[in-house]
Amino acid sequence: MPDVVVVGAGPAGSAAAAVLARRGCRVVILDRARFPRPKPCGDYLNPGCVAVLDRIGAGGMVAGAAIPVPGMRIVAPDGTQATTRFSGGTGYALRRSVLDHLLVSHAAEAGAVALEEASVVRIDREAGWVCVTVERGRARDRMERYRARLVIGADGLRSKVAQMIGAGGPPLRGRFTVGGYLAGLEPAADDARAHPPGELHLASNRYCGAAYLPDGLANVTIALGRRELLTWRGSLETRYWASLRSFPGLADRVGRANLVGGLRSTGPLAFCRRRAASRGVLLAGDAAAFLDPMTGQGLYLALRGGELAAEAAAAALSNGGTTPRSLAAYERARRRAFAEALLLSRILQYLAFRPPLAAHAMRRMAAHPDLATRFIDAVGNVPGASSILHPGFVAGLLRVA
8 A cells, every 4th residue: 555646757746756765655656648658848957957856866867868958048039139058057958758758767766656557537535545546558447546645646737636626627828839849950050069058039929949859859849828829720830830930049040940740739838726735635746836938947846846745745644644734834845945936937927028128138148147147047946046036136137238
C-alpha cells in the first residue's frame, strides 16, 4: 500500500515522486499516457529549473541530453533588441517528450512505482485515507484501486484531481499557443555560436518564443488571444507562417525554414486554482497554477511546485496527519515561492504589449548590460538573483535617456 499516490508523471509529478521516494516513502505514479509522449511546450528550462533538477538528483542526466541556453534575445515590435546573459548558471533546451521520459525514469530509479496508461476516474476519502480508482491499459478495460495517505494531483492544465476535489475546472480565459518544430531556422547572425540564446519576439497583441534543440530543430511557438486564434480556423499553418514573418526579428530567417510534423495548440493559459491543498490532496504544477509562458517560467513552477508538494507531503506524513490544517503550510510555501514570479509576469505583460515601452526598455538594456542581466536573472529564476520589483530598477529600465 503506497504512502502517496501521484497523479501525473510530468515534471511536477515526477519531481515530487523522486523526492518522496528518496526519503523512503512508498510512492505510486499514475499517468494516462505511455512514455515517451509528445507534449506542447516551449521546451525551455530556465536556470531556476536547473537548480531544482540538481537538488532532486536529475541535473546531470538532463544536462547530458540538452543544449545550454546562456540567456535570451528579446526583440521589440519595432525590431529594437537586446541580448541578455544570465549572471550565473545556464538554462537548457530539450524536447518535453525527452525531459518527461527522463524525469519519470529518474523517479522510478529512486524507488517510485510508475504506472502508465492509468486514467483516474474517481477519488474517494475514507477515514484518513484517499482512494484513487483508475482505468488501466490502452483499452481502459481494467479497473484498479489505490489507497494512500495522501494524493498529489499533478495532472496538468485540465486536472481531473482538481475538479474532483472542487478546486475548479479548466481555465476559461487566457492566451493560447500554436507551435511547431522548424528545420533550417538559423540563429540570428550575432547569435551564431555553439549555444545560441533563446529568443522572445514581441508584437502588440502576441509574442513568439524560439528555442534551439539538440536535434537541430527549433521549437517556435506563438502565443495569441482567443479571438485572434478563432480567425485562424481553417488556415492554421498559413496564418502561423504569416505571423512569424510579421516579427521583425524573424522575418528574414523563416523563409529558409520548414515545418517538421504538425502544429500543436494548447490553452487557455494563465490561471490559479482557488486552492492547492485539500484534505489528503495537494495540487502541483499546471494542475495548481500556470503563468502566461512569456517569461519561460512554466517548467520552473512545475518543478519547484513538485518539490514543495513533496516537502509538504513528507512533513504531513511524518506528523501523522494530512488534514487541511496540517497542509496549510503548503499554500503558504507556494505563495512565498511564486509571488514574485506571478507579479513579474503581470508587469511584463503590461510592458510587452505597449510597443513604445517595449522598444524603450530594449534600448535601455542594450545600452546598460547590468540592467539586462538583472532583468534576465529575475525572469530566469537564477538562484540568489536580487529582486527587480522595486521602483529603482523599474525607473532605471524606463528612464528617458
